[in-house]
Amino acid sequence: MTGKKILYFVIAIGICLLAGYIGSYYTTPEIPTWYAGLQKPEINPPSWVFAPVWTALYILMGISLYLILQSDLRKQDVQFGFILFIFQLMVNIGWSFFFFGLHSTFFGFLAIVLLWAVLLCTIIQVWRFSIPAAVLLLPYFVWVSFAGYLNYAILVMNPGIFGISF
Template structure:
């Protein structure tokens, strides 16, 4: 019974930490959207602002499930520790992008940072793949969305000198 309890706690913590990252990022983004962000010139492919919240929520939940799948393989395994550490780095970079783009209102710094985030996500996928293929696959939509977000960030940077 204890193992079911431990797994449930791991599952909830895994999703919770990812959603918390999104919440922290929203502290910077939500206040900037109606003012600063609304006034920016954006690419023609830029979705309306209401799309970002639901998409990110789904992505954070998928990230949390992926984290759980890796964590559940056993913290004592070196591959699990490495994968979770890389995951932690990319999660910090995820929050940092919101701070740089919306908080500091710096598309240039955000563009540099999102490239680092993209690399960190790819590294996370590769590390997760060694532990759990389904966990790695769950991060693919995140990588694709951040690829799109890189394009959007670049567009804002170029269109708003």
């Protein structure tokens, strides 16, 4: 790997970790307070599990982004895959804002359903030009599917107006 490729590799991972950091701005202060007070399903992992899992997933996303950027960005299918990737990253941040920032299990659920759909589209699109980049997103897809279930269960177990509690 040349110096330029190493730099792109680090930047790609950094972009994804930055998205995680931005999301954690909304998440971290709410874990011991608002989130701790919610009713959760028995299958909900302990709170300490989320940070290392998400960190690993953001690193995998970063490697995937690097591989996408190593593809021919002049091709429309690659450009579309890149746009979808960036969009799912923004929706990922949005989920943290809605669920934790606004304390809305309802809008959080809508955001995670959108994230799931956009992520699936991203994987399918990226698969067309970089199977390794798409495969690296599969653990993230599994985790988002699980998180979607948890979000739904928390929504149902904690009724309120639009799932918003103060």
